[in-house]
Amino acid sequence: MSSIVISGDTSGAITLAAPAVSGTNTATLPAATGTVMVSGNMPAFSAYANASQSITNATFTKLQFQTEEFDTANCFDSTTNYRFTPNVAGYYQINGAYNVGGTITGGLVSIFKNGSELKRGVWFATNFADTSVSSLVYMNGSTDYIELYAYITGSSILVGSGSNLTWFNGALVRAA
Amino acid sequence: MTLYDKIMALYPSLTTEDFLTVITLQNDSDNKGDYIKAWNHPTLAKPTQEQLDAVTGV
Numbered sequence: 001m002s003s004i005v006i007s008g009d010t011s012g013a014i015t016l017a018a019p020a021v022s023g024t025n026t027a028t029l030p031a032a033t034g035t036v037m038v039s040g041n042m043p044a045f046s047a048y049a050n051a052s053q054s055i056t057n058a059t060f061t062k063l064q065f066q067t068e069e070f071d072t073a074n075c076f077d078s079t080t081n082y083r084f085t086p087n088v089a090g091y092y093q094i095n096g097a098y099n100v101g102g103t104i105t106g107g108l109v110s111i112f113k114n115g116s117e118l119k120r121g122v123w124f125a126t127n128f129a130d131t132s133v134s135s136l137v138y139m140n141g142s143t144d145y146i147e148l149y150a151y152i153t154g155s156s157i158l159v160g161s162g163s164n165l166t167w168f169n170g171a172l173v174r175a176a
Numbered sequence: 177m178t179l180y181d182k183i184m185a186l187y188p189s190l191t192t193e194d195f196l197t198v199i200t201l202q203n204d205s206d207n208k209g210d211y212i213k214a215w216n217h218p219t220l221a222k223p224t225q226e227q228l229d230a231v232t233g234v
Contacts, residue, residue, distance in 0.1 A: 053205075056178050056179075056180065056201075056203060056210055057178065057180055058180045058192070058195045058201060059178070059179065059180060059201040059202065059203050059210050060200060060201065060202045060203070060213070061202075061203040061205060062203065062204050062205040062206075063205075064205055081206075082205070106192070115204070116213075117200070149202075151196070153192060
């Protein structure tokens with residue numbers, strides 16, 4: 001397999017290698033300055049709630065996601081804080097949803113960044129509902145973290161569980 | 177009583193809209209309970225802990 005090795009000024013090296021398949025292909029680099037994105041530096045995660053969660057009326061409450069479907073860079077905490085703290089700076093597509101039952105009058109879901117609301121999702125005004133939120137979020141790759149919070153009005157509020165009902169995921173779409 | 181219930185007992189004029197705009201109650205699911213994350217009501221002062229503690233349930 002043919003390859004090119006580029007050594008760093010002080011240490012390390014990058015190897016560009018051609019795949020061991022027949023045929024000729026051309027990869028054209030754009031006339032732009034930036035960071036090359038490869039799968040190894042593109043964190044992605046998906047997690048869901050594996051248990052119902054009781055929510056207090058009219059209070060933004062962090063949702064708990066205990067089961068990971070994948071966590072490519074081990075950046076999602078599914079045991080204590082239920083948050084995504086990516087280790088690569090850039091712009092992330094973040095998505096979340098939940099299902100709720102009880103005696104509900106309304107609610108929504110929000111993406112929180114570093115403990116404060118960043119983006120608010122769709123408001124629902126029915127009993128037994130599903131809602132979602134989706135947004136691009138810049139993360140600094142070190143201290144920034146995101147979480148999903150629910151705000152619901154009513155009584156006996158119970159957010160449901162399941163990979164199809166109450167879930168949280170995200171992935172890097174553009175490096176910083 | 178929840179924190180929301182206590183605040184409503186102190187300020188019964190507050191609306192659903194208030195709790196989505198000028199007042200934020202938050203719970204970080206860390207077993208520390210509900211707290212006032214933000215209080216930006218234009219006319220009602222943020223209740224003190226003493227005022228909240230004085231509210232009794234019904």
